[in-house]
Amino acid sequence: MADITALQPAATAADAPRGAAGRSYWATVGERLRRDRLTVAVGGVVLAIVALAVFAPWVATHDPLDGSVLRRLQPIGTPGYFLGTDETGRDIWSRLVYGGRLSLFCGMTPVLLATAFGGVLGLVAGIGGRLLNSLVMRVVDVFYAFPSVLLAIAICGVIGAGIANTILSLTVVFIPPIVRVTESLTRQVKSRDFVEAARASAAPMHAIIRHQVVPNVLGGILVYATSLVGISIILSAGLSFLGLGVTPPDPEWGLMLNALRQSIFVSPIVAALPGVAIVVTSLCFNLLADGLRSAMDIKLPT
Amino acid sequence: MNGSTTLPPNRVDRGGPAQPLLLVRGLKKHFPGRRRLFGRGREMVQAVDGVSFSLAKGATLGVVGESGCGKSTTARLLLHLIRPDAGEIIFDGEGVGESHGIAVRDLRLQMQMVFQDSYSSLNPRATIADIIAFGPRAAKHMHRRQSRERATHLLEQVGLQPALYAHRYPHELSGGQRQRVNIARALALEPRLLILDEAVSALDKSVEAQILNLLFDLRRELALTYIFISHDLNVVRHVSDRVVVMYLGRIVEAGPAAVIFGEPRHPYTQALLRAMPSMDPDRRSTAPPLVGDPPNPIDPPSGCRFRTRCAFAEAVCAAVSPELGRVAGEHEVACHMMVPGSGHSRTGCGQ
Numbered sequence: 001m002a003d004i005t006a007l008q009p010a011a012t013a014a015d016a017p018r019g020a021a022g023r024s025y026w027a028t029v030g031e032r033l034r035r036d037r038l039t040v041a042v043g044g045v046v047l048a049i050v051a052l053a054v055f056a057p058w059v060a061t062h063d064p065l066d067g068s069v070l071r072r073l074q075p076i077g078t079p080g081y082f083l084g085t086d087e088t089g090r091d092i093w094s095r096l097v098y099g100g101r102l103s104l105f106c107g108m109t110p111v112l113l114a115t116a117f118g119g120v121l122g123l124v125a126g127i128g129g130r131l132l133n134s135l136v137m138r139v140v141d142v143f144y145a146f147p148s149v150l151l152a153i154a155i156c157g158v159i160g161a162g163i164a165n166t167i168l169s170l171t172v173v174f175i176p177p178i179v180r181v182t183e184s185l186t187r188q189v190k191s192r193d194f195v196e197a198a199r200a201s202a203a204p205m206h207a208i209i210r211h212q213v214v215p216n217v218l219g220g221i222l223v224y225a226t227s228l229v230g231i232s233i234i235l236s237a238g239l240s241f242l243g244l245g246v247t248p249p250d251p252e253w254g255l256m257l258n259a260l261r262q263s264i265f266v267s268p269i270v271a272a273l274p275g276v277a278i279v280v281t282s283l284c285f286n287l288l289a290d291g292l293r294s295a296m297d298i299k300l301p302t
Numbered sequence: 303m304n305g306s307t308t309l310p311p312n313r314v315d316r317g318g319p320a321q322p323l324l325l326v327r328g329l330k331k332h333f334p335g336r337r338r339l340f341g342r343g344r345e346m347v348q349a350v351d352g353v354s355f356s357l358a359k360g361a362t363l364g365v366v367g368e369s370g371c372g373k374s375t376t377a378r379l380l381l382h383l384i385r386p387d388a389g390e391i392i393f394d395g396e397g398v399g400e401s402h403g404i405a406v407r408d409l410r411l412q413m414q415m416v417f418q419d420s421y422s423s424l425n426p427r428a429t430i431a432d433i434i435a436f437g438p439r440a441a442k443h444m445h446r447r448q449s450r451e452r453a454t455h456l457l458e459q460v461g462l463q464p465a466l467y468a469h470r471y472p473h474e475l476s477g478g479q480r481q482r483v484n485i486a487r488a489l490a491l492e493p494r495l496l497i498l499d500e501a502v503s504a505l506d507k508s509v510e511a512q513i514l515n516l517l518f519d520l521r522r523e524l525a526l527t528y529i530f531i532s533h534d535l536n537v538v539r540h541v542s543d544r545v546v547v548m549y550l551g552r553i554v555e556a557g558p559a560a561v562i563f564g565e566p567r568h569p570y571t572q573a574l575l576r577a578m579p580s581m582d583p584d585r586r587s588t589a590p591p592l593v594g595d596p597p598n599p600i601d602p603p604s605g606c607r608f609r610t611r612c613a614f615a616e617a618v619c620a621a622v623s624p625e626l627g628r629v630a631g632e633h634e635v636a637c638h639m640m641v642p643g644s645g646h647s648r649t650g651c652g653q
Contacts, residue, residue: 024427024429025427025471193422194422194425196378196383197484200383201414201440201487202411202441203440208440211436211440212436215425215427216425216426216427
């Protein structure tokens with residue numbers, strides 16, 4: 001065997017300095033993300049929005065529920081109320097900051113829940129036999145027959161308004177697409193040789209799923225789930241706007257939009273602010289998902 | 303065979319050196335193809351149709367044939383990665399899946415495979431050490447540290463320095479290095495039989511030679527038996543003791559490598575050998591040895607499957623399917639021209 005190793009001295013010599021530490025896929029993805037300026041900026045904005053919502057009590061200048069008829073519909077730049085006030089005289093900035101808590105919570109929780117349930121279902125469907133696959137995927141197809149907004153409204157309409165019901169209905173809406181994505185990713189991975197090699201090594205099924213399939217499916221699901229957060233924020237705000245989500249007087253962006261709608265001719269800019277918050281947050285999550293996708297799309301040299 | 307149901311520990315030679323390590327009889331796999339529109343039933347792709355051979359301990363069996371002839375399917379059938387439709391696989395005297403035989407799981411512990419595509423056969427999210435240690439850990443419940451040591455040892459055995467490569471990921475390695483990892487992974491379970499499915503076909507010629515040397519060394523050190531599947535006749539000639547030639551899911555000729563390459567009898571084998579690139583420019587032939595593509599395996603020709611491309615095809619070839627018959631010693635051919643009284647006008651011409 002000495003002659004064999006002697007034939008590749010170049011490779012070994014060059015690799016020696018950093019030889020001991022191989023770079024994992026995720027380390028490479030991390031570095032690519034760091035080099036992508038747009039994604040870094042967008043990620044910063046998302047972090048800032050989340051931080052504002054989390055630290056709302058310290059960031060807010062007023063009590064978000066404290067209104068007064070005397071200072072209704074103040075324009076932007078009013079002393080003490082720099083983003084103005086709403087139709088009952090509550091401070092817009094404070095309500096936006098507190099509203100972010102509910103909006104982000106209602107936007108992200110359904111995606112998390114749907115990823116957990118849908119991911120498992122999709123994995124089962126992708127790995128299982130023809131019968132199991134048909135069973136899961138045809139049920140999923142039924143949900144696809146309804147437009148997602150309509151489905152969410154219908155579910156909320158039946159089970160009633162409220163935060164818990166919003167989250168439940170949005171979870172139901174997001175499970176089918178996540179099942180589909182997970183199933184197709186799983187089937188792709190399953191057909192690769194390394195899974196066959198693992199089967200040939202007499203390893204039990206659960207070990208193959210855990211060590212061979214899941215690590216190779218996770219990235220794709222992550223990207224998809226991130227892109228769903230944007231949609232989820234819009235949908236949950238939409239449900240609140242329609243009176244099916246968060247109930248007044250709690251601050252929530254969709255609900256604020258609905259309330260300020262009536263004063264759109266009096267102070268149009270203030271009325272648009274919750275909408276701006278929704279658009280910016282949703283857009284940032286979508287851009288983040290795009291950045292993540294391109295960072296993970298590594299064409300490895302073979 | 304003692305008929306006991308308890309399985310022997312790995313690598314124990316049970317039947318003695320005379321008993322074939324692997325005996326395959328009538329192995330068959332027809333894949334369902336597309337459903338016929340307005341028709342009855344389904345099209346069946348006859349990937350492997352009645353393959354039989356035996357493999358002595360410590361020997362290397364070469365399997366050659368055009369792509370699509372069922373070589374790789376046969377390999378996967380042997381490991382039960384695909385369930386055979388019919389046929390017996392007997393590993394060292396024990397029938398696979400039979401009530402007193404060997405379970406598929408235990409068969410896989412003794413029979414391992416090296417795949418052609420060195421990249422797609424390695425988990426891209428795992429380190430080299432984890433890839434090699436996966437089998438022992440998952441299938442044999444070896445402890446983490448123990449399996450790590452095993453991986454380190456195996457890396458040394460296949461000529462990769464553990465300190466340099468154990469923590470690497472597959473994409474950081476070259477094709478030859480990855481194929482070494484593949485071999486190490488296959489050896490991790492201490493198999494007795496290694497199936498090399500086009501294991502060196504995707505490599506550069508110089509790297510191919512290194513890997514072949516490695517395989518030779520390993521065979522000697524670990525007393526391994528190989529099934530060497532390849533379309534590269536030069537390589538097969540170089541490594542094999544016995545050779546099996548497949549055409550459209552059937553074996554058309556089998557025998558010792560020297561005989562197959564020295565005096566091939568089946569017209570298909572002869573054509574294949576003529577297609578071999580010659581190292582001698584003076585002996586170069588310009589006439590194509592084989593015309594056309596292999597027939598569609600969904601609807602193979604009646605009788606002899608090679609008759610549509612055979613220069614000597616006659617009426618009997620379309621009517622009767624030739625059996626694999628002994629012509630001399632270990633040499634077996636499935637051709638009517640080899641069988642006296644078969645009805646073929648050229649009977650005995652090959653003599």
